[in-house]
Amino acid sequence: MAVETTAPAQAPALRLLRMTLNGRPVELEIAPRELLLPVLRDRLGMKGAKLSCDVQVCGACTVLLDGVPVSSCTTLAYEADGKSVETIEGLAHDGRLHPIQAAFIECGAFQCGFCTSGMILSTKALLAETARPTRDEIAAYLSGNICRCTGYWNIITAVEDAAGRLAGDGEEEGA
Amino acid sequence: MLGQFDICRPGSVAEASAVVAERGDDAVFYAGGTELLILMKERLLEPALLVDIKTIPGLDAIALDPGGRSLLLGGLATHRAVERSPLVREVLPELAAMETAVANVRVRHAGTLGGNLCFAEPHSDPATLLIALDAAFTLASASGARDVPAADFCVGFLTTVREPEELLARITIPLPGAATRVAYERFKTHERPDASAAATLTVDDGVVTDARIAIGCVGERPTRVPEAERALIGQAPSPDAFAAAADLVRDLVEPTEDPFASSDYKRHLARTLTLRALARAGAADGGTNGR
Numbered sequence: 001m002a003v004e005t006t007a008p009a010q011a012p013a014l015r016l017l018r019m020t021l022n023g024r025p026v027e028l029e030i031a032p033r034e035l036l037l038p039v040l041r042d043r044l045g046m047k048g049a050k051l052s053c054d055v056q057v058c059g060a061c062t063v064l065l066d067g068v069p070v071s072s073c074t075t076l077a078y079e080a081d082g083k084s085v086e087t088i089e090g091l092a093h094d095g096r097l098h099p100i101q102a103a104f105i106e107c108g109a110f111q112c113g114f115c116t117s118g119m120i121l122s123t124k125a126l127l128a129e130t131a132r133p134t135r136d137e138i139a140a141y142l143s144g145n146i147c148r149c150t151g152y153w154n155i156i157t158a159v160e161d162a163a164g165r166l167a168g169d170g171e172e173e174g175a
Numbered sequence: 176m177l178g179q180f181d182i183c184r185p186g187s188v189a190e191a192s193a194v195v196a197e198r199g200d201d202a203v204f205y206a207g208g209t210e211l212l213i214l215m216k217e218r219l220l221e222p223a224l225l226v227d228i229k230t231i232p233g234l235d236a237i238a239l240d241p242g243g244r245s246l247l248l249g250g251l252a253t254h255r256a257v258e259r260s261p262l263v264r265e266v267l268p269e270l271a272a273m274e275t276a277v278a279n280v281r282v283r284h285a286g287t288l289g290g291n292l293c294f295a296e297p298h299s300d301p302a303t304l305l306i307a308l309d310a311a312f313t314l315a316s317a318s319g320a321r322d323v324p325a326a327d328f329c330v331g332f333l334t335t336v337r338e339p340e341e342l343l344a345r346i347t348i349p350l351p352g353a354a355t356r357v358a359y360e361r362f363k364t365h366e367r368p369d370a371s372a373a374a375t376l377t378v379d380d381g382v383v384t385d386a387r388i389a390i391g392c393v394g395e396r397p398t399r400v401p402e403a404e405r406a407l408i409g410q411a412p413s414p415d416a417f418a419a420a421a422d423l424v425r426d427l428v429e430p431t432e433d434p435f436a437s438s439d440y441k442r443h444l445a446r447t448l449t450l451r452a453l454a455r456a457g458a459a460d461g462g463t464n465g466r
Contacts, residue, residue, distance in 0.1 A: 012181035032225070033177040035212075055213050056282050057366050071281045074212050078182060122280070144279020 019080040021046070022090025030077045037061045037072035040087060048088035048117040059145030062118035063087050069125045088117035091124075099165035100124055100158075109158035111149040119145050123159050132163050177215050182225045188234070188342055191226050192316040196340035204228050204342060206251055207285040209278075210294040234344060235287075237262055244350060246270075250289025250312075250343040254301075255280070257288060266350055269357045273304050276361065289343035295329045295396070297431070298367035302329060303391030304359045306399060307373035308348050315344040322347070326389075329396040332431075354379055358455035360448040361392075368392045369436045370444035372424070374452035376412060383407045388420065388449060393441045394429045402427055403449070412457035421449040 014029040021044060030039060040046040040063065049072050052060035056071040063072045064086040065079065091098035097105070100120050110116040119142065126133060126141045133141065138159045139152065147155060182205070185191040195202045205211060205225035214220040228234065234251035237260045246267055248257060257263055258274035277283055277291075277300055291301050292312065302325065310325040314337055325346075329335050337343065351357055354377050361371035370392050377385035386407040391397035403423040410416040425446035430438040 011179050031179075032182045033180055035177065054216065056209060057279070059279070059281070062281065068284050069281050070285060074208065074216075075285070076182075076208065076212070125280075140275075141280055144281055 015078065015081075017077055017081050019082070020084040022086060023084075032076070032078055034077045035073060036063070036070075036075045036077045036080055036085075039077040040072060040085070046087045046089050050114055050117065052114070053146075057144070057146070058115070059118040059122060059142075060115050062121045062145065064121055064125060067125060067128060069122050086121065086124075088120060091120065098124075100127070100162040103158045103162035103165055104155075107154050107158035107161055109150060109155045110147075115145060115147045119147065119155060123162060126159070127163055127166055131167060133159070135160065177212070178218065178221045180215075180221075180223055180225055182227055184227045184230055187231060188228075188315045188344060189317045191228050191231060192318075192340045192342060194224070194226050196317060198224055199339070202226055203339075204293075206287045206290045207253065207282075209282050209286040210290065210296065228342060234289075239266070240347070246348040246350060248288055248346040248348070250292075250345060251287050252289075254278075254283035254286050254288060254291070258283060267308075267348065267357075269359055270304065270308075270348070273300050273359045276300060278366070288346060292328065292346075293335060293337055293343050295331075295333050295335050296367075297332060297395055297397070298369070298392045298433075300359075300361060300368060300371060300391065303371050303389045303397040304357075304373040305346065305348065306389040306391075306397055307359075307375050307387045308351070308357065309375075309387065310346055310348045312343055313345040313347065314338075314341040316341045320344065326399055332395040334396075351375060352377070355385070356456040358452040360451040360455070362444055362448060365435055370441055370448055371397075372445060372448035372452045374449065374456045376407070376453065376456040378412050378457070381411055383410050383412055383416070386420075388424060388452075390424060390428050390445050390449070393445050394431050398428075400424050400427055407453075412453075414454070417450055417453040417457065420453060421446045424449045 012032050017030045018027050040049055049063050050060040052058045054073050056074045061071050061073040062069050066083045100123050122142055122145050135156050138156045202224040203222045205227050206229055234249045236249040237252055238247050240247055254274045254277045258271050264271045305325040311322045312328050313320050313322050355375055357375050359373045361368040363369055373389045375387045386404045388400050388403050389397055403420040406420045406423055425442045428445045430441035432438050
């Protein structure tokens with residue numbers, strides 16, 4: 001898909017950005033100064049990543065770039081060229097929630113939900129790296145994702161629960 | 176929204192340096208962008224050209240020098256790469272542990288060690304430990320390279336001896352010997368540390384033969400405290416000796432008051448963190464010598 005940008009006079013030439021967004025190839029022209037978060041939200045309709053602190057502190061804008069969590073508010077869209085970008089919209093498949101999403105719901109790990117996309121994507125990166133993290137490891141990894149209403153206890157519990165689901169715990173009682 | 180700028184992607188250090196030399200203030204090196212893009216959002220910096228150095232081959236290497244005496248970190252190595260490097264964890268675990276505490280995992284994935292050092296934000300961790308480790312920074316440009324001791328690199332708030340066209344290509348850290356232990360301690364009440372202390376202590380036959388103490392975040396730049404170091408030489412590594420050195424640190428640091436901590440509080444933190452670092456470096460089972 002190609003979306004036109006109205007660029008002011010003397011602006012540097014637009015560049016072609018080719019990336020994989022939630023598993024599907026996407027092509028669009030971007031200005032060098034465009035940040036990844038507004039490109040995802042305003043040009044590609046992925047509203048799950050939120051703008052909050054705008055300085056890489058809070059984690060509400062977290063997306064995965066080649067599987068690695070980044071603050072899309074302070075990442076140039078240019079950096080996504082040739083890479084895979086994953087947002088919260090890419091997690092559920094065929095109407096079935098991702099196990100991390102299911103765990104967050106079951107454990108009551110969010111209230112307003114503003115931080116949740118970032119929490120879940122950070123969790124996905126953590127569990128890809130460390131399949132069964134301890135509560136301390138979870139707290140350390142998620143220390144850059146700030147929640148101002150639920151409190152972290154249930155979130156950490158949800159990550160533990162998600163780790164169990166991904167490892168196949170309890171499958172024998174299965175659904 | 177950022178101002179207008181273009182991006183180029185040079186293939187070598189010489190090429191990158193030549194672009195910045197030719198364009199002057201118009202062009203800046205760009206790597207992780209963790210500090211740069213925030214300044215650009217605030218319009219405190221408005222470069223017309225970002226010189227993307229991330230794809231220059233070899234600048235992110237982490238290795239031992241051929242003799243195995245020094246750890247070599249490419250300036251483009253990210254905090255996360257240093258934190259997770261099996262080599263760093265083996266030969267200098269205190270460095271890996273320090274990196275684990277930097278900012279958050281997203282910043283550590285994007286941010287580079289070289290970028291952190293060149294930005295010279297006083298409320299930062301790596302420079303303080305690297306000063307105590309007596310590291311050297313290699314600044315490379317189209318016209319050659321020079322080595323600068325870590326202690327001489329930062330000269331003030333956000334200010335280093337680096338020329339705009341010089342790129343921090345490599346950090347060389349001499350590996351501490353078997354009798355030397357290293358400890359880094361920091362304290363923070365918000366996103367960035369308020370104070371930090373790094374200590375190396377060499378003990379031979381029950382006597383301190385060498386000591387280095389570096390204090391970070393307290394003043395405009397991280398610095399060693401030679402008077403406190405000298406006070407330890409020839410002493411047994413005892414709580415009394417450590418307390419005397421820490422008192423000197425408290426009295427001799429030059430704190431800069433900031434919105435998060437008063438000068439008095441920073442002196443107090445500098446003393447406490449020095450004491451903790453020395454206690455850990457001086458304990459038989461504390462600190463790390465890298466083996």
